[in-house]
Amino acid sequence: MELWSLLQDLLFDYTLRTVALGAAVLGIVSGSLGSFAVLRRQSLLGDAMSHAALPGIVIAFILTRSKFSLVLLLGALVAGWLATLLMTAIVRYTRVKQDSALGLVLSIFFGFGLVLLTYVQRIPDANQAGLNSYLFGQAAALLQRDVLAMAVLGSAALVLMGLFWKEFKLLSFDPVFGASLGFPMRLVDTLLTTTLVIAIVVGLQAVGVVLMSAMVVAPAAAARQWTDRLSIMVLLAALFGALAGVIGALISSSGSGLATGPTIVLVVSAIVTISIFLAPNRGLLWRWIVRRRNRRRLRVEAVLADLYTLATQHENRYHAHDAVVIRTMRAGQGGVAHTLDILQERGLVRKEDESRWALTPDGFREAQRITADMQE
């Protein structure tokens, strides 16, 4: 019943619909483009770009006195882009490493933005609420035209990604080979970076400067666990991003009083945690099960091999041997009785009496195969 009314609200309630749409756009764009950032080990670039966008937003406001989000987002775009250029220059021309350059540019741009922001607040008519929402995000305050601006920018980024899919893949996997094919890889890099800046800027108003980077990293990191294909990874990341965005935005705008940014981030972090534990093949739980199964297989094979050794030393290969002997050969590793039971179930050994065990013909063949494998 509640779900049904929520669905109804989603479709017919203006605010809720706007918020959900905005959050979905944000999740799709940052999830898909974040995939490339994560694969290129530039996860923290998003962090730097989003913080660096702050002065751009404020300057755009000072210049135009407009709170129309497309204008402010363009300001953010320019600032985020400049920050990236500056970081690249610092790393290229000095001995300062990537991580320091990131931290430096991130915090200094943000500090500059803060100075501007506090300065602007003294200007009459500059209702600070609009600008302040860029810090932690204010999904509930999204207007339809904000969502439209997000959708326009976001689609531009997605179209670029679609057009240059092949080139972006090449850049992420093997840029030197790409250059040898004649693609100007620096240009491709600039293109991809531009789309990433767009993706971040799109989410700023809803999630905020501080936590936007999580929307770049988390959906992609979660998606990576479920698939080994880039295309599916990007689709999944978009899906996870949208899901987290919508759920988070709905929780936050449903009167719970929770800030949007943190709520969305917690939802997406939950998705990451689930993925890391439960994803097939790569997930921790999966790996744990496989390791357990392997260990059991090894134990079974070892006991079988021991019986085989005993059998070959005896003139009758199907002669029964005492479990104590096998236990000694296993050097007290335990579980011998249990392992023998498993082997008996498979028809590889046979229980002669209370304590003595012998190989069956099947068991002998199997043991022969295993020992041959071991010696290889």
Add this chain to the structure above:
Amino acid sequence: MSLTQIEIQLIATVVAVACALPGVFLVLRSMAMMSDAISHTVLLGIVIGFFIVEDINSPLLIAGAAVMGLITVSLVELLNRTRLVQEDAAIGLVFPALFSLAVILISRFAGDVHLDSDAVLLGELAFAPFDRLVIAGSDVGPVALYTMTGVLLLNLTFILIFYKELKLATFDAALAAALGFSPGLIHYGLMGLVSITAVGAFDTVGSILVVALMIAPPVSAYLLTDRLTTMLGLSAVFAAIGAITGYWVAHWLDANIAGSMAMMLGLIFGVVFLFAPERGMVALAQRRARQKWEFAQAALTIHLLNHEGTPAAAQENRVEHLSHHLRWQPPFAAEVVQRAQRHGLVERHNGYLALTDDGRQLARETLMLAT
């Protein structure tokens, strides 16, 4: 200058220097972004600590925060060790999650306490002097000044005592381990220090600008010196300059002080980045310009040496063929030949170039150095 103004500048300077010292090691150990992570997650430590002791002024909160800093570091390492995500992604996953949790806990359960997320992010240095330390009825100064002086002294002591170990673990972790110092212990000690510093500082400057204070001064110093002691000293000086100029710029603009400090530190870095004597952009450009000619002359002598006495020499060593063979623009080639002649490296015999003894020696030495 009023007393309050002096107190603010004092606090700002102490905070900045206290942050810059551990920052040096973060920069040198390529862990700068860990400061970003820790400065955010210590908030969760404070919140949890507050829920336990229910006193916002309890020193236990700082302990809680330091522990949370260490937990952040280990979580990142743990996540990284699963090999399911890269290290940078691990940082980017852990700290937003913990920080978000903290913000939500605050807004949900501690709304009426002096802990709001804006203050945590941005800090407000201007209010720091209003919180006074009163001992036996007499006002001895702002609390923040005492706590941050304590943090500064702690950092100084740690660095002084473990200077040798820190240096070794930073520049040669393998050797440190072989000599019996535990790099892990030093690492976690340093991270604990960063956490404590971050807690102390973010009350005044906010968690994001803690990063500026920790990273910007050491990075600037890093472009000026190769010595660790000098780097520590320079970082402290830059931090202090940034703090005081930052204060006055903020005062003049009526803007956020911490932001303005970060801005001034950025300015200092900008100046160093451009004008550092050896590693600055200007010096680099000058050196490149000078080396371009030196390099071209060496290339010319080596070219001549390689073809000396071979049948192709007649072809290769003609002045007008040089630009063709070496793919040099003719004016550039002419200039190089002229310079080489002036330096007595080559001689010109009716249209052919021949090496002098000096030229031959330069070519040989250059090749020798290169191999």
Add this chain to the structure above:
Amino acid sequence: MEEKHAAIEVADLTVAYQEKPVLWDVDMYVPEGILMAIVGPNGAGKTTLIKAIMGLIQPAAGQISIYGKPFREQRGLVGYVPQRGSVDWDFPTNVLDVVMMGRYGRLGWIRRPGREEERLALEALEKVGMARYSERQISQLSGGQQQRVFLARALVQEAQIYFMDEPFQGVDATTERAIITLLKELSAANKTVVAVHHDLQTVPEYFDYVTLLNVRCIASGPVEQVFSEENLRATYGGRVAFLTAAGNGAEQVEPAATTAGHGAI
């Protein structure tokens, strides 16, 4: 002097990284259809040399021509096998996809690979004995298999000249044999291969030509002419020990102090 077409001609090539020169005045002549090894100690500029020829690094001086024309006009004639360790093998993609990347240059901007590219890629995989791994995720490949995937990717480039950076680095015996067979096939089809190589012992067996490089070109030419003890000494300095110096001792040359990363075990 030129009985055969010159596939590659390098003259007076000087390359500098930042301000440090890495190659000084290198001359190299590569006839069409031969297999050439580039050998030299670590830091000799071997990788730099092939990267400079392919225009991946801007040279400070000198000229390079591919079949008599500048590289830029001849890019389509060149295939490249980078070092296996240069990419992240945990990248989410499969073998077929990686091999198809070899066609991207022909496709140009924006156009996507289609059925034709897939066919060529499968064909190339067949040639390197990897056809049944086409759907395999690349992180599940062994070192030798990774190398063969890279070779297949170069094959679909349908080039005349192949540059290979340490193709034998850390591969198993099967792969080493497969690569050799492939190299001989390429050579028989009049293709030219220039490979950075580490294992001095196999040079005479695997290659026709050799370039001995140590920042400058010590010698370059047919193996039987230039792969001499004297030249090797000049290349490696005192770092090469010779088991026997008698006669045509090149095959007994053994790098005593091979620094990191020598070829197959």
